[in-house]
Amino acid sequence: MNDLNIGVIGAGGRGALAHNAHRPDEGVRLVAGADTRPAALSTFKEKFGPDVFVTDDYRKLLALDSIQAVFVTSPDFLHEEHAVAALEAGKHVYLEKPMAITIEGCDRILRVAYEKKAKLYLGHNMRHMSFVLKMKELIDRGAIGEVKAGWCRHFIGYGCDAYFKDWHAEREKSTGLLLQKGAHDIDVLHWLCGGYSERVTALGALSLYDQITDRRDPSKPADASWHDENWPPLSQKQLNPIIDVEDLSMMLMRLNNGVLASYQQCHYTPDSWRNYCIIGSEGRLENFGDVPGECSVKLWNHRESYNPEGHEAFAIPAEAGTHGGADPKIVAEFVRYVREGGSIKTSAVAARNSVAAGCMATQSLRNGGQPADCPPVPDELAAYFNADVN
Ligand SMILES: NC(=O)c1ccc[n+]([C@@H]2O[C@H](COP(=O)([O-])OP(=O)(O)OC[C@H]3O[C@@H](n4cnc5c(N)ncnc54)[C@H](O)[C@@H]3O)[C@@H](O)[C@H]2O)c1
Secondary structure (H helix, E strand, O other), rough: OOEEEEEEEEHHHHHHHHHHHHHHHHHHHHHHEEEOOOOHHHHEEEEEHHOEEEEHHHHHHHHHOOOEEEEEOHHHHHHHHHHHHHHHOOEEEEEEEOOOOOOOHHHHHHHHHHHHHHEEEEHHHHHHHHHHHHHHHHOOOOOOOEEEEEEEEEEEEOOHHHHOHHHHHHHHHHOOOOHOOOHHHHHHHHHHHOOOOOEEEEEEEEEOHHHHEEEOOOOOOOOOOOOOOOOOOOHHEEEOOHHHHHHHEEEEEEOOOOEEEEEEOOOOOOOOEEEEEEEEEEEEEEEEOOOOOOOOOEOOOOOOOOOOOOOOEEEOOOOOOOOOOOOHHHHHHHHHHHOOOOOOOOOOOHHHHHHHHHHHHHHOOOOOOEEEEEOOOOHHHHHHHOOOOO
């Protein structure tokens, strides 16, 4: 098998995900990092040795012929620019979610990857989370009959720390949190329910964090680290100078297979987890907790007024690695895909369609809840990218 040399654009922050790929004994190496923060580049060099190439200009990294693949883990508003440049430079690309902050941006990325025949892999790591995989397995084996509805409630206790102190809080840089954060859950709902949103509607508001007047000096770096003692939400300090995204939003989706779905997101709950409920013609499934080793999936498949235990319960065993063990698994799948090909769990078309639903729902909520239609992916692009998805 050929050796694989990898570069990382956005080496700090989420760039740490790429560290999972570095296995010199197996011929896979992180050899270059680009970041605009000098501290991120020094950390990268400390970790991977004095010979790695570091730069504050990602184009210099892409000019290296010795690199075959690139992780794009920069902020959302740079995904389109960075992914298109990497694909045009002939690199295979791992691109973090959301694919881009506009539908047009996603379609441009798809088009360039299609023309270059490059491998484009989207970082929807929830497709590698064991509780999601258990729900998918149960649905696929008919445990709840034909899927009719999918609901997701998303509690984000760390919402202010992570999303209201830096670029995430600005429409210009994220479009909105229904896209930025919801892209994961819209994708999971689409996957579990077997279709893509064709029509969406949403309501939402900036309902709390606009009341906080303590804002960061724009000339100072943002600190988006999480602290449980930042409570209650209105005691938060040093918020982003601009906040024009919603902190509470609820969207409804009609999928192209007739399934109806909903997604609710709140950024000031005391707890942090996702709760999915999938209802079929012969039962329903729900997860309780989302941390492997602590969570379970329950199945109800006959009539009874109330049974908190479920008719069958599936404990989800503990896993090593960040994001419930999903990060090492998704990186291993990307590396295998680039080196050997084969089928993959994440999907560029699905990632684009989660952006489409998130963007159109954001438009709807800023437009008084008016329903909005999601444009489909052009047929030739869908056929090309779907061929690799299992
Ligand atoms: N899949 C997941 O579970 C998951 C988790 C966290 C973040 N993410 C995604 O990862 C991405 C990065 O998120 P983050 O929180 O690490 O953001 P961040 O703001 O910390 O940025 C990541 C890195 O990119 C660098 N950067 C900024 N501008 C750059 C430029 N022009 N060139 C090169 N590097 C640049 C930053 O300095 C930083 O080190 C986002 O798209 C986010 O949605 C995904």
